[in-house]
Each structure stands twice: as C-alpha cells, then as structure tokens.
Amino acid sequence: MKFEKIFKVSFIIFLVISFFSVAAVQAKKPDSIIIALLGDLTGPYAPIVGPMAPGTEDAIRYVNDELGGINGVKIKLIIRDNTGKAALGLQQYAELIGMKPKPLFFGVPHTPTAEALRAKVLADDVLGFFPSSIEDIFPVGNTVGFYALYPSHAALFVKWLKEGWTKKRNPRVGIITWDTSYGRAILTPEFYDYAKKIGVDIVATELFGVRDVDITTQMVRIRSKKPDWLLTNCLSLSILKAVNELNMDVRLANSVGGGWGVVRLAPELHENCIDINSVASYDNLDHPGIRKILEYHKKYKRSLKEQTNFYIYGWQYVLMVHKVIQDAVAKVGWDNLDTAAIKKEMFSLTDWEPLDGVVRVTYTKKLPASPWMKIYRIRGGKLVPAEGRLGGGKWVQCPDMTPAKYR
C-alpha cells in the first residue's frame, strides 16, 4: 500500500515536471517565422520578376498547410513593392527591419535594390535571397543568389554552342542586352575571356533601354557582324521583332529574361531559340514537382502570366527557408537558433533538389550562387530539352565566372 502511494505521488510529480518541461521547450518556439519579399512588382522589371510574389505566397501555403510549417511554426510573408526604385526599396527595408520581430529573410527581386542592400543585410544580421549579379553576392556575406551568376548563364550557352558546332570557323555570337545594372551583369571580363578561350567569337555587344521598343539601330550594327547567334538576358520580344523585320538569319539564346512569360507572347518568333534556365520545365507535366506547383497555381486562380520561372523562384525561396531553418533547429534547437546557425545550413546546401528537383541548389562559402542550370530549346511555344551532351533536360553545371578577386 505504501509502495503504491509512493508510486502514485512519483508518477504525478513526473507528469507535472514533464508538462512544464514540454511547455518550457515549446515556449522557446517562435510564433511564426517572418520572411519578406521586397522588389519591383509593378515597375519596369515586373514582367520578369513580378510572379515571384504569388509564387512565394503559394509556396507558403504549401509549407504551412501540407508540411505543417517548420516543425509546427508557420511562415508568414510581408511583401513590399518598390516599383523599381532602389531609394524606395531602402525606405521599405528600413520599415521592415524596424519591425518586431523583424523578418529573418529578405527576398529581393530587383538587382539595383539588392546591390544596395547587400551590406545592410549583413550589418542587420538577416539573410538575403538575391538575384545573382556580382555586386549582389560578393564579397560573400549573408546573401545567396536565385541561380548561377549572370555571366555563368552566358558562359554555359557558349559552351553548349561550341560543343555542338560542326563548321570549321568559330561560332559568332552577338550580345544585346539592357543598359542597366541587370542587363550589363552578363558583360564581365571573365565571360569574354572564357568565350575567347573556348573558341567562340563575341562579334558585337549592343545595349538598349528598358523601355525601348524599337532597337533597329543596334540590330543593324549587329547584322553587319554576321553573328550565328544572339545572346541576351533581358526581355527578348523587341529583339526578335527586329530580327524578323530585318530578315536576319539568326537565333536567340536567353536566360532569366526568357522563359514562359515571354515565349507565350510570340511563340512563333521564339521557335528554335535557346533558354538557359534554372528551373524544371512547366511543359514537363510528368515532373511531380511541376505538377504540385501547377496544382497550387490552379487552386489559387493564378493567371497564365504568372506561370513563369520567377513563380518557381518564389517556391525555391520558401522551400529553402523551410529546409535551412529545419536543419538548423535539428542541430541547435529553437533555443539557440540564430542567423549564424541558419547561414551555416544555407551555405551547406549541396545538390539540394526540392519537390523532386524543380530546382537544384548548391551554395558554398566561395560561391553563394547555385551553378546548376538546364538548357532548353523552344519548340511550338514549349521549353523542351535541348540536344547535345549538355542538353537532354539534365542539370548541368555552369562554368564558374566568379571574378578573380573573389576566388
């Protein structure tokens, strides 16, 4: 009887201690993890980067509803539209960083704003998910890129071109891009040196304004150099219209500025063009990750205009936040979770392929921009795997175009 009484009292004490211990542990969990998206959602870059906002929103719904948040903690999103003005972006950043609790991550789909914020996110001890211009992510701080470095996209294309080239002379490439920090981001000495080294002649480099619709002057100059291919990273419609009007026998290779959003506007103009992309193709409906993304796209009544690569970058952003925080919590617990612990996990991502490989990500402390891309050929308005050893729909590693001073 006495033993039974001791047992009962011990059991009750055990239950009480267990309850308070669990409560204490749970109390350390934050109510939510706040992330921010600050970028050009209605300005001149919006046709390219705008769909990142609905992509991020839908991915958060997926993580919170289907994955149960991050170990039960929901992700919350704050969006600010800087209309393409870096100064307004800084004001909005100051607003967000002054919040309590402040956002832990900042996705910034606007190159000039991201370049200006690179040092600030480091000083404010938050993390950035930025475009991949050199100034965005070097010197390495607290920011990682959406995809490979911009000049690396271009380098991958010339590598693919050279590998499939059968004529005796070198292939000739003319570059035409926007006269902005984003457009000129592909024009680095490392890229020109690489093209020369592998035997691809860059015969022309032309620039035009973001709002220019007629670029005949630049295209006439390019035509005189008789390029086999054109290379760009900006919206390709005005380029291809000029190609058509000038009866040029040349095709276009694009990267971030291309993709479904632009191809849909004029599929016949894009026929046989090349797209260097860091996401799986929407046209591959057998891909389980793409099916999941399209399910959410449909569920939340997103328009066709929003079905672009930046919609998937929104997913990549949220899934990365989910992954790195979950990994950090598994190692240090909620108690010791800080930016340093999350950053450590972020820079350890190696060949990470969320949703069965809608993207493939590897970040290192030397190169905080994932080098994995895919090469697509545009046929009938669809992005299908390009031919050749580097095509075939597989992930290929871009040549490293990290500037010498940051290597």
Place this chain on the structure above:
Amino acid sequence: MWRPCGVLDDTYEKDIAIIRTRPQWIITGLSLFSLIFLPMMVSGYVLTTINLTAVCIISALGLNVLTGLTGQISLGQGAFMGVGGYSMMVLMNHFGFSFWLALPFSVLNAGFLGLLFGLPSLRIKGFYLAMATLAAQFMIPWAIIYIRPDLTGGTSTVSIQAPSFFGISLTTQSHIYYVIMFFTVLIIFLVRNLARSKIGRAFVAIRDNDLAAEIMGVEIFSYKLLSFFICSLLAGLAGCLWVIWMGAINVDSFTLHESIWYLGMIIVGGLGSIPGTIFGVIFIRALELFAQFLGPLIASYFPDAIGASIKNGISPFIFGLVILLFLVYEPRGLAHRWEITKHFYRRWPFSF
C-alpha cells in the same frame, strides 16, 4: 512682410530680422531642439523617410532658387545630384578621400557643371532653355555609364563607406540623420537669406522682367549663371547626402523622372517660397508613399490584368493629377494656403 498686429520695427536690425517676435523665437528654438531628439522618438522607417525628405528639400531649394526666384527652368536637377554623388563616390573609393574632404569638391564639381549647362541661358529662355537643360539630363548619365565605368561602376550599384565623425562611424540612419539635418537647416537658413539679399532681389528682378532688370543695371548673364551655379551646387550637396543615406549609388536613381518630380515639388509647394518648397517636398513624398498603399487597395477590386495596370500606374497618375489640380485651383501652391492659415490664426477672432 506680414506680421502680427502690434509688432512694430523701431530699428533696422528688427526690420531685417528673419525671426521677429518672442513666440517665433520660442517656436524656432523648440523646433531645432526637438530635431535633436527626433531619432530617439521615431522608428527606423520614419527616420529613413525623414532623411530622404530632408535630402530632397535641399535639392528642391536649389531648384527653387533657379526656377522660383530667377524664373529659369531646369530639367536636369536629378543629373546634377548624380554629379555630386558620383564625384563623392569616386573621390572616396578611388582616391581615398574622407567624406568631409570629398564633400566640398563634389559639391563644387556639380556647381561648376551646372554653370556650364547654364551658359545657353544668355541666348535662350523658356521652353528652349528647358530643352538645353534636358541635354544635361541625358549627357551626364551617359558620361557616368560610358566614359570611365572602371571608376563609376557603369550601370552597377557601387557601395560607399559610411562617413565617420571624430572616430564615430556614421553607419545607421540615426547617425546620418544629424549630418543631413545639419545641412538641411543650414541650407534653409542660407537660401532664406539669399532671397532677401541683393543677389536675391536681382534674381527676382530677372524673373519678373529681365529687360527691365537689365535697364536698371542688373547684369543678367552673371546673375543667371550664379543662379544655375547655386542650383547645381545644392543639387550636388543633395546628391552627396543621398549617397551616404543610401550607402550606395546607382545611375538609375538620377533619371529625368526624378528631375520632373523635383519640378513638381516646387510647383505644388509654391514657386519662390521657401516654406512652400519644404511643404511641396513633404507633400509629394507622402503622396508617393500613399500611392503605395492605395494602388493595391484599388487593384484588389479589379480583375488581375486591370489590377496590375492600376498598381503600375497609380503613382504617376496621382502625381500628374495633383500637379494639374494645383495649377488650376491653387497656382501659388501650398505656400499660399499656409499664408492664408497664418493670417486667419493671427487675426482670429477678427478674421476678415
């Protein structure tokens, strides 16, 4: 000048004083004193916005000297800010100058370049002069991008080291606030005095009737050039402060769009008025922030495609509408409304 009933000037010192009465002294003193403690009372967001507004006030005051006082028009204010900002960045990043040493050189550089673009004002005026200054708005960004991109960074954003003051690095918005606010108060004071000086009166004479001014002995060309110099000098100063506010510089920030906004600010505020310029800048900046909230709100009532267009166009639409309404209904700007309010208050309860 209007003054409260019963305030009489019995000495020349009193007659030329900017601050005339004891309540005015108290209000000015308290205002300046409160400026010291402002960073401790507001959030980082508000402080960032205040800093940007103060920088814009300096630039708009410069434009007000040229357009409001002298009657000359400039569509290159944004570009001259760029000259100041880029000069400072180059001096600091490539020649090792400190902020304080780079500041006067950069400001003077902008001033002299403005003077150069003011030269056509001898022969042309009105719309033609506007076109000449528009050339500055195209040529300067072009020069920044193409002539020495190794120094300027071309179209890329270039970071700049935070200035330091007696060993304290001015990295935060609250630190930078004191630098910006010091210059803003100083420039308001100087421009206020300029308007009342011989130079200011010559500017006004040129604005009102340049032929009559010349007949009276005002050297029109010199004064026009001086006006351009002051305007660009202040734009250059604003550009330098803008750079330390931003911590980085990008040529996209000094576009024709910005220059037109500055013109809009002084029109809304009231041409030639210093309080009006300040009100105009605050009003337009607030309007811009208001549009950020209003756009998505209106857009939510429309289908996706139309909604996106509304969000995209709401800011320039509101800006255009406000300018239009001010030109039609209150061409003398917010400054005139302010004077009416002051008169009503001073005469109350005998307002007539």
